[in-house]
Amino acid sequence: MRVxxxxxxxxxxxxxxxxxxxxxxxxxILDHHQRNPAMLIPILQxxxxxxxxxxxxxxxxxxxxxxxxxxxxFGVATFxxxxxxxxxxxxxxxxxxxxxxxxxxxxxxxxxIRKRLGLSEDKHTTDDMLFTVETVxxxxxxxxxxxxxxxxxxxxxxxxxxxxxxxxxxLESEEQA
Amino acid sequence: MKNGIEQPIAETMFVDxxxxxxxxxxxxxxxxxxxxxxxxxFCYHSELSVYGACRLCLVEVxxxxxxxxxxxxxxxxxxxxxxxxxxRDIRKISIELLLANHDMNCPTCVxxxxxxxxxxxxxxxxEKLRYKAVHTPREIDRSAAALVRDPNKCVLCGDCVRAxxxxxxxxxxxxxxxxxxxxxxxxxxxxxxxxxxxNCGLCATVCPTGALTPKPEIDSVWKDxxxxxxxxxxxxxxxxxxxxxxYFGMPAGTITTGEAVAALKAIGFDKVYDTAFTAxxxxxxxxxxxxxxxxxxxxxxxxTSCCPAWVKYAEQYHHELLPHLSSCKSPQQxxxxxxxxxxxxxxxxxxxxxxxxxxxxxTAKKYEAKQEKFITDGQPDVxxxxxxxxxxxxxxxxxLKLDGLEPQSFDMPLGFKSGAGVIFGVSGGVTEAVLxxxxxxxxxxxxxxVTFHEVRGEAGLREAAIQxxxxxxxxxxxxxxxxxxxxxxxIRDGNCPYHLVEVMSCPGGCVCGAGQxxxxxxxxxxxRTRAIYNSDKTLEFHKAQDNPxxxxxxxxxxxxxxxxxxxxxxxxxxxQRRRLHEIDLSVGSNGTADRVRVRVxxxxxxxxxxxxxxxxxxxxxxxxxxxxxxVAVSATFCMENCGHGANVSVNDTPIERCSLEDxxxxxxxxxxxxPAAVPQL
Ligand code: SF4
Ligand code: SF4
Ligand code: FES
Ligand code: FES
Numbered sequence: 001m002r003v004x005x006x007x008x009x010x011x012x013x014x015x016x017x018x019x020x021x022x023x024x025x026x027x028x029i030l031d032h033h034q035r036n037p038a039m040l041i042p043i044l045q046x047x048x049x050x051x052x053x054x055x056x057x058x059x060x061x062x063x064x065x066x067x068x069x070x071x072x073x074f075g076v077a078t079f080x081x082x083x084x085x086x087x088x089x090x091x092x093x094x095x096x097x098x099x100x101x102x103x104x105x106x107x108x109x110x111x112x113i114r115k116r117l118g119l120s121e122d123k124h125t126t127d128d129m130l131f132t133v134e135t136v137x138x139x140x141x142x143x144x145x146x147x148x149x150x151x152x153x154x155x156x157x158x159x160x161x162x163x164x165x166x167x168x169x170x171l172e173s174e175e176q177a
Numbered sequence: 178m179k180n181g182i183e184q185p186i187a188e189t190m191f192v193d194x195x196x197x198x199x200x201x202x203x204x205x206x207x208x209x210x211x212x213x214x215x216x217x218x219f220c221y222h223s224e225l226s227v228y229g230a231c232r233l234c235l236v237e238v239x240x241x242x243x244x245x246x247x248x249x250x251x252x253x254x255x256x257x258x259x260x261x262x263x264x265r266d267i268r269k270i271s272i273e274l275l276l277a278n279h280d281m282n283c284p285t286c287v288x289x290x291x292x293x294x295x296x297x298x299x300x301x302x303x304e305k306l307r308y309k310a311v312h313t314p315r316e317i318d319r320s321a322a323a324l325v326r327d328p329n330k331c332v333l334c335g336d337c338v339r340a341x342x343x344x345x346x347x348x349x350x351x352x353x354x355x356x357x358x359x360x361x362x363x364x365x366x367x368x369x370x371x372x373x374x375x376n377c378g379l380c381a382t383v384c385p386t387g388a389l390t391p392k393p394e395i396d397s398v399w400k401d402x403x404x405x406x407x408x409x410x411x412x413x414x415x416x417x418x419x420x421x422x423x424y425f426g427m428p429a430g431t432i433t434t435g436e437a438v439a440a441l442k443a444i445g446f447d448k449v450y451d452t453a454f455t456a457x458x459x460x461x462x463x464x465x466x467x468x469x470x471x472x473x474x475x476x477x478x479x480x481t482s483c484c485p486a487w488v489k490y491a492e493q494y495h496h497e498l499l500p501h502l503s504s505c506k507s508p509q510q511x512x513x514x515x516x517x518x519x520x521x522x523x524x525x526x527x528x529x530x531x532x533x534x535x536x537x538x539x540t541a542k543k544y545e546a547k548q549e550k551f552i553t554d555g556q557p558d559v560x561x562x563x564x565x566x567x568x569x570x571x572x573x574x575x576x577l578k579l580d581g582l583e584p585q586s587f588d589m590p591l592g593f594k595s596g597a598g599v600i601f602g603v604s605g606g607v608t609e610a611v612l613x614x615x616x617x618x619x620x621x622x623x624x625x626x627v628t629f630h631e632v633r634g635e636a637g638l639r640e641a642a643i644q645x646x647x648x649x650x651x652x653x654x655x656x657x658x659x660x661x662x663x664x665x666x667x668i669r670d671g672n673c674p675y676h677l678v679e680v681m682s683c684p685g686g687c688v689c690g691a692g693q694x695x696x697x698x699x700x701x702x703x704x705r706t707r708a709i710y711n712s713d714k715t716l717e718f719h720k721a722q723d724n725p726x727x728x729x730x731x732x733x734x735x736x737x738x739x740x741x742x743x744x745x746x747x748x749x750x751x752x753q754r755r756r757l758h759e760i761d762l763s764v765g766s767n768g769t770a771d772r773v774r775v776r777v778x779x780x781x782x783x784x785x786x787x788x789x790x791x792x793x794x795x796x797x798x799x800x801x802x803x804x805x806x807x808v809a810v811s812a813t814f815c816m817e818n819c820g821h822g823a824n825v826s827v828n829d830t831p832i833e834r835c836s837l838e839d840x841x842x843x844x845x846x847x848x849x850x851x852p853a854a855v856p857q858l
Binding site: 023024027056057059060061063064065067068069070071072073074075078079080081 | 342347348349350351352353354355362363364365372373756757779780781784789792793796812814
């Protein structure tokens with residue numbers, strides 16, 4: 001039940017933005033919401049949009065600034081599924097494991113992708129921070145089963161081979177970049 | 178008013194067909210309990226907000242179906258049934274589901290004798306589990322000095338969460354995660370000793386199971402008792418004498434002072450003394466401190482300092498109040514000091530080690546005794562702290578029963594006390610004890626009556642004004658740390674009317690401490706309190722200053738109360754404490770070792786002194802000058818120097834009241850000097 005004790009420096013993966021601005025952004029978010037504890041959830045959403053996840057240091061800062069116990073802020077951040085407490089990769093792959101996808105072998109798809117990337121049920125993100133693979137329950141596209149969503153783009157009827165091929169393609173484009 | 182007689186008609190409702198008056202109860206559950214129907218609950222606690230999650234308190238409300246009785250307001254004419262087949266079935270299923278997810282090592286659980294889950298499963302007649310056990314073991318947190326947190330025993334009732342938040346204003350633990358992973362944890366799943374927990378133990382008092390329990394020290398006490406090269410003495414706190422009996426099934430409020438002394442002797446203690454002796458001493462020291470401040474225009478109000486949970490709370494949340502805190506050590510710690518000074522003259526130690534064991538109604542006292550400032554040359558002033566319940570357990574371990582023991586008296590000289598020292602055990606008692614001293618001093622002669630009824634009572638925040646000749650002494654009594662806030666605000670705004678403020682974290686005071694035998698009896702607080710006041714009445718002296726042994730002790734060792742010698746030995750100092758440990762918010766890119774490390778405090782105190790703006794400007798400065806690769810900036814939470822913000826450190830050198838110019842200059846100096854030498858092998 002430990003939170004991953006990953007190194008959570010803020011600068012990773014913030015694109016062209018410098019870190020200083022990213023910290024400023026948190027202050028701006030807090031100010032924008034008048035440092036009102038009742039606005040905790042919108043504040044966390046905005047902070048996550050900035051960092052792509054919720055580093056515990058940022059949570060502690062938000063708690064201090066709002067005058068809330070850090071345990072409460074941590075509780076809220078861990079309760080809602082759309083908040084992430086560990087950093088995610090540049091490409092977030094959601095494989096649907098709803099009933100429809102499950103019967104169309106979504107498990108085989110997950111296994112193949114994980115195998116290709118050296119991930120497992122417990123390890124969701126590659127060490128180079130390129131990929132995060134997660135299963136989700138039903139994305140509401142059952143007619144297209146099995147479905148995988150890569151950074152918001154929906155891929156339909158993905159066979160294990162097609163899944164791995166999509167990853168190879170991303171890797172290739174990353175190498176060229 | 179047809180016949181001219183006005184009859185106040187009591188409002189009533191019906192529980193299982195019985196008509197019951199509605200007398201201000203919050204909900205149907207309280208009405209039923211008043212009528213003697215003990216509807217089972219986990220998540221209901223009369224002093225906390227209603228949570229309504231455990232679904233055990235279900236009843237059938239006519240016209241509305243099955244409802245949680247803790248969440249149904251009483252209404253005239255309402256009819257409820259507490260005992261229908263459906264209600265019984267749902268309750269039973271709820272308990273069965275909890276058991277399926279429970280670590281059922283009951284024989285090794287300290288709470289097995291007072292566990293609500295065990296009791297309810299027996300009451301519901303559960304004989305076997307119909308559901309598959311789904312329990313996955315979680316790590317037990319033994320980090321804190323005062324408490325053990327065993328998540329495997331948690332039923333997620335949330336009582337601890339609400340007690341910590343609502344009554345203590347701390348919020349050190351809270352719900353986290355969801356679904357099957359739900360848990361009650363400190364922030365970030367840190368250990369309890371790395372967060373802002375003040376060790377009050379209230380969470381353990383309200384917990385229905387063994388998920389939060391006082392940390393035991395019995396083994397180390399036995400070890401010292403067994404050691405032939407030790408002389409082991411006990412100090413027993415006032416509240417223990419009115420609590421221990423309950424552990425052996427006696428009614429709440431039974432006074433068992435003599436039996437408890439006999440019990441300690443029976444299990445091998447060489448001498449047994451009374452913490453009330455040093456409580457008397459605290460009265461004199463704190464009384465002198467108070468009078469000096471009162472007469473000399475010193476800082477008022479004076480806050481009491483005998484509750485270590487309160488002291489830690491002040492150190493964490495109210496650095497501005499620290500100069501208001503009495504510098505007196507608590508009676509427990511005073512005893513440690515006095516015992517080591519005085520006892521070698523009374524007991525032949527013959528080169529043996531003197532071991533001081535405190536028997537306390539409290540978990541925070543465990544933490545207090547382990548603080549570095551109370552350890553001299555590796556020797557703690559107080560070696561071990563056991564709770565009232567632990568003493569009870571030690572007796573049972575050797576097969577002793579309390580009522581089978583011939584009462585004995587405390588040993589002299591540190592066993593002699595006045596009633597003033599004894600009433601330290603209840604909320605308002607410290608105030609009353611100090612008043613018995615201060616009023617006599619101000620008036621110049623003993624007061625006609627030594628009872629101050631105006632400071633007694635049950636409210637979380639009470640105030641009283643005592644007129645002494647032409648002087649008015651205004652006091653406030655606080656129980657439950659969340660109630661401190663109102664007074665802290667007054668002090669900040671410069672309109673605090675009080676001269677003396679007593680703070681105890683436990684509602685009811687020490688008699689209701691987390692170290693007392695566990696009870697679900699709501700009357701226990703009143704009965705234990707009454708017993709303490711009765712105990713005062715039966716004593717020869719009621720004012721600390723009349724204690725002849727105390728007078729002798731002062732004359733031989735400390736001079737006058739409030740003297741320099743007394744100050745040296747019996748007083749202490751406080752420090753600011755950060756609430757969260759090991760959390761820094763890095764705002765620079767990944768570091769290499771030889772860079773200048775700048776940390777800016779963004780804790781509450783420094784934030785109010787503009788540290789966030791300073792941090793922004795500093796980041797701007799670093800960027801403008803292209804220093805990102807050479808200067809690593811991070812934000813940190815409290816450098817324990819809150820009154821002097823903004824606090825900054827540059828390569829670990831602290832700068833208080835820091836301006837942008839200050840920090841930039843320090844960075845420049847650091848960049849100019851060669852990197853710190855790496856120690857050569
Ligand atoms: S001991 Fe007190 S402060 Fe610590 S978690 Fe329990 S209730 Fe909160
Ligand atoms: S630790 Fe105890 S009081 Fe807290 S939620 Fe769990 S069972 Fe309830
Ligand atoms: S006591 Fe009513 S729901 Fe728990
Ligand atoms: S807030 Fe405590 S030192 Fe800054």
